Amino acid sequence: MKLSEDIRAFSAKLGHDFSRPELLIRALTHGSVGSPTRPDNQRLEFLGDRVLGLTVAEALVFADREASEGQLAPRYNALVRGETCADVAREIGLGAVLKLGRSEMLSGGRRKEALLADAMEAVLAAVYLDAGFETARAVILRLWASRLASVDADSRDAKTALQEWAQAHGMKPPQYIQTGRSGPDHAPQFEITVRLDDGRTAKAQGAGTKRSIEQAAAAALLEQIEAKA
Incomplete structure (x- = not known):
């Protein structure tokens, strides 16, 4: 199978x-165009998730031999979650x-976070099936290198960290309110506003999923809380 110029560049x-380029084509095929004669990437996504997970878990264990499971788990979650996979994609x-x-193209599918994350995992599975685990591992370690090097000792996402802070100070979980939408x-x-029981608020706005904007808020x-601590 001959790949197009843009896919060769990718x-x-x-x-x-790829020695079996049909694997890459399948990894790049979304369910919106899949058919019995043109399989989509869902099965590869399932496999790629496991290849990524094993590689990241192994890398974290060997990078910090003193870390407890409680320290490793949030780092792992930060590195394999959908937002991270979409960023790499x-x-x-x-x-x-x-x-x-x-219809998927017209609805902005090429920019959708979940779709990009799933396809990224499928591509990793395609590498694994084409050349084995060591090759897939090397690809992942290269693409995730900066994130592996900078992952925080405590990589809880911002929403989790804020909720835990609120609960520790006797407050209810933060409220997230959509206060604007455009485009x-x-x-x-x-535009998302987050509010605490004590009246403190912060806003964030931008493109992406509501969840990603909530994380930014x-x-x-x-940051406000830490600045006044």
């Missing part, structure tokens, strides 16, 4: 030359080579 960014231009149905339906921008409020 393969180069990924850092793997954006860095290597995965969205541009996805094979999508017309077209296929690429909306949200929580991080902004945590």
